[in-house]
Amino acid sequence: MSKLSGMTGFGRADGAGQGWTWSIEARSVNGRNLEVRFRGPGGFDNLERLAKAAGQARFARGQVSIGVQAKRVEAGEAAVTINAAVLARYLTLANELAEDGATPPSADGLLALRGVIEAPEEVDDPEARAALEVAMAATVEQALDALKTSREGEGALLKPVLADFIARIEALVASAETEASAQVDAIRERFTRRITELAPDAPGLEDRIFLEAAALATKADVREELDRLTAHIAAARQLVASAPAGRKLDFLMQEFMREANTLCSKSATTALTGIGLELKAVVEQLREQVQNVE
Known part of the structure; x- marks a missing residue:
């Protein structure tokens, strides 16, 4: 199973051969999509293509930078x-x-x-240059593997943080379900008190109170939103256990917030409104952490 990965990390690898030495550094930061950048010595066009392909094969999101520093072995070193x-x-x-x-x-x-x-001669022969670029590309892959390990280390630290936020959302949804079940009685009591104060002797008052209270309760019914939130919680846990999951988690955060907003707008009690507002705050905190997930 793929490991949950972050998008921040660093990797380095060194190599030598054919009268050259080189050092490769690969680093990455958060990014909505994948962007692989290359910076290296002039004349190594094929190496850039190989390096970018290697980065695209390993990562799904983030801004990945690959830097290559290379030099020929100078006089006085072992190759002379x-x-x-x-x-x-x-x-x-x-x-x-x-x-x-x-x-x-x-x-x-x-x-x-x-x-x-x-002393070593210039690498002017096309076959020799191609062989040198392949050797450098192998070192680039080592640096990218080290970067991937670094990003997976960040993912290992993120995983319990995400799980904690999801558990808090689950607890708030459970509280909302308990509070929502009392909404009908609260609406009926409130409506009865107001109608009785305005028209205490109106004929058929009890039937009218019942019908109006039922209509209001229907408008304030949040069971559908709570069911969707419960489904989102299950989906979030499944995504956290898989990789890459960043884009899907981004979308899921929008769905979480949409249901939380509807819950607040339908709330008929102060307690349920308070739960909805706290739910929105926790979803926003979770969304901020999701921005670090590949």
Whole structure:
């Protein structure tokens, strides 16, 4: 099963080969959709294509940045060699000149002669450049894997936070169900008191009170909203257990808020209104956390 993942993280990997060394850094931040950006040395066009494809294969949301720093191995490092045969020829000639009275050769003078030091050549061969880009792309994938692990670490921290908010919403819905069951009696009592005060001797008053109270109770019935909220709670728990779930959770937050708003508008008691307002606050807090989910 895929792990819940956040969208913030960092990964790094290093590599070397063919007279080059390179370092790859991959980082990401929150984003509504997936955007993979690449920054690297000039002339590595195919590496950019490979890097972006690797990022798109691993992530569904977030702004992912891949940075490549590469350089050729410079003289004095392990890749630099001395051509012993050429040096021997120069040394033989220098010794012959010294016998005729010339100044004996110095080490730095000999090393400065052409052909004595052999350094890595430019990667101008298309096949060699392609092989180098493939090697770099493998390191890019290592950095992206490290980034994915980092984002999954954030997801592991988010999961109990999301679960706690969902549990709080569930508790508020249960309280709303209890309070809603008393709405009919509250509406009838309120309507009876007002009608009795205005027209205490009106004929058929009891039947009229019953009909009007029933109509008001129908308008204030929130069972449908509570049923939908219960279904949303189950869906949210299922999404938190799967990945990627960010976009679907975003949509579900809108549905949660829509039902909470309707619950408040239909409320006929102060207590139910209070529950509805608290429910909206918790849904908003959950929505803020969902913005971090891939």
